[in-house]
Amino acid sequence: xxxxxxxxxxxxxxxIITNPCEPSPCGPSSQCRAINxxxxxxxxxxxxxxxxxxxxxxxxxxxxxxNEACSNQKCMNPCQGACGRNSLCxxxxxxxxxxxxxxxxxxxxxxxxxxPQEDVPPSRPLNPCYPSPCGPNSICRExxxxxxxxxxxxxxxxxxxxxxxxxxxxxxxxxxxxMNQKCQNPCVGACASxxxxxxxxxxxxxxxxxxxxxxxxxxxxxxxxxxxxxxYTPCSPNPCGIHAFCREQNGAGACTCEQDYIGDPYQGxxxxxxxxxxxxxxxxxxxxxxxxxxxxxxxQNAFCQVVNHVATCxxxxxxTGDGYRYCQVQREERKNSQTxxxxxxxxxxxxxxxxxxxILIILNFHKILQIHFSFHFHKLSSHSNIPxxxxxxxxxx
Numbered sequence: 001x002x003x004x005x006x007x008x009x010x011x012x013x014x015x016i017i018t019n020p021c022e023p024s025p026c027g028p029s030s031q032c033r034a035i036n037x038x039x040x041x042x043x044x045x046x047x048x049x050x051x052x053x054x055x056x057x058x059x060x061x062x063x064x065x066x067n068e069a070c071s072n073q074k075c076m077n078p079c080q081g082a083c084g085r086n087s088l089c090x091x092x093x094x095x096x097x098x099x100x101x102x103x104x105x106x107x108x109x110x111x112x113x114x115x116p117q118e119d120v121p122p123s124r125p126l127n128p129c130y131p132s133p134c135g136p137n138s139i140c141r142e143x144x145x146x147x148x149x150x151x152x153x154x155x156x157x158x159x160x161x162x163x164x165x166x167x168x169x170x171x172x173x174x175x176x177x178x179m180n181q182k183c184q185n186p187c188v189g190a191c192a193s194x195x196x197x198x199x200x201x202x203x204x205x206x207x208x209x210x211x212x213x214x215x216x217x218x219x220x221x222x223x224x225x226x227x228x229x230x231x232y233t234p235c236s237p238n239p240c241g242i243h244a245f246c247r248e249q250n251g252a253g254a255c256t257c258e259q260d261y262i263g264d265p266y267q268g269x270x271x272x273x274x275x276x277x278x279x280x281x282x283x284x285x286x287x288x289x290x291x292x293x294x295x296x297x298x299x300q301n302a303f304c305q306v307v308n309h310v311a312t313c314x315x316x317x318x319x320t321g322d323g324y325r326y327c328q329v330q331r332e333e334r335k336n337s338q339t340x341x342x343x344x345x346x347x348x349x350x351x352x353x354x355x356x357x358x359i360l361i362i363l364n365f366h367k368i369l370q371i372h373f374s375f376h377f378h379k380l381s382s383h384s385n386i387p388x389x390x391x392x393x394x395x396x397x
């Protein structure tokens with residue numbers, strides 16, 4: 001019998017290793033290396049700076065010294081391979097200039113050949129201004145067998161960088177324009193002689209002066225004004241004061257205050273009031289008029305009193321509330337029977353007495369309020385200590 005063997009295999013998952021350089025945190029034109037689980041950034045070869053701001057050494061000639069030129073994003077000597085055999089190369093403003101060596105002639109860009117030796121009488125030395133070492137837009141003068149360079153008239157700068165004052169308007173101030181390679185006033189001859197000229201952002205704007213009209217590019221002429229004939233009337237000029245108007249009748253003028261204004265119309269009219277202190281104490285200044293402040297101020301079932309120009313609202317007797325927004329009937333919960341004491345006063349009238357019946361009581365507090373009670377009436381004993389002005393009424397619920 002064959003024996004079966006059961007073998008157990010245990011697999012342990014390897015730890016997940018992440019690459020700190022994916023994605024690269026180093027920026028453009030740089031390279032990332034993972035060292036000890038950390039990303040280390042450096043610029044690519046032939047790039048300068050430090051990540052993430054790696055850049056080429058140059059992108060234009062202006063990024064290089066004057067004797068070098070930008071080639072393939074590197075500052076290099078532009079003379080390499082530029083001139084022919086037996087020639088010399090000079091770099092002026094990043095550009096190579098080729099010339100044959102002394103004693104040679106020919107094309108300095110391809111090849112220069114030695115000049116044949118002839119027995120000739122000695123002659124003047126070679127002209128140091130030929131070829132000119134001064135560069136474009138310049139002139140060369142020989143002084144003491146030396147080349148002296150200067151810029152051509154109307155050019156600025158210094159050799160070999162002579163240049164015109166401007167080639168576009170942007171090189172001039174905003175009130176000038178580039179004309180014939182010079183920053184000049186563009187208003188000269190642009191407008192009519194009688195017009196005004198303004199320069200806005202290098203552009204001329206012609207306008208006729210105030211009081212004139214016409215085409216500012218051709219001619220501006222004076223406006224013809226019609227002067228009205230001034231007539232004088234009793235109300236012109238106005239003899240009245242402020243807030244007063246003048247009425248003319250039968251050749252005479254009379255001043256009257258405007259509506260809602262009072263005072264001397266010849267000196268000046270004023271409103272009836274400006275502050276409440278200008279009114280009696282029971283009135284207030286409303287819309288420049290002394291008026292009763294109570295109307296519309298209090299709630300229903302409330303009465304109003306004016307104290308020192310201010311409306312004060314109070315609820316009527318038997319009502320409760322703030323008096324300004326609402327007044328509601330004052331109610332009291334009573335259990336079984338309760339005794340109410342009425343103080344005798346002129347406002348209370350008892351219409352029926354000395355019986356068990358329904359009695360009508362009228363309370364005259366500003367408004368008439370009628371209340372019906374069903375009660376027992378008890379005569380006051382002559383020997384009682386209760387004042388006779390007090391009535392005792394027992395209400396049954």
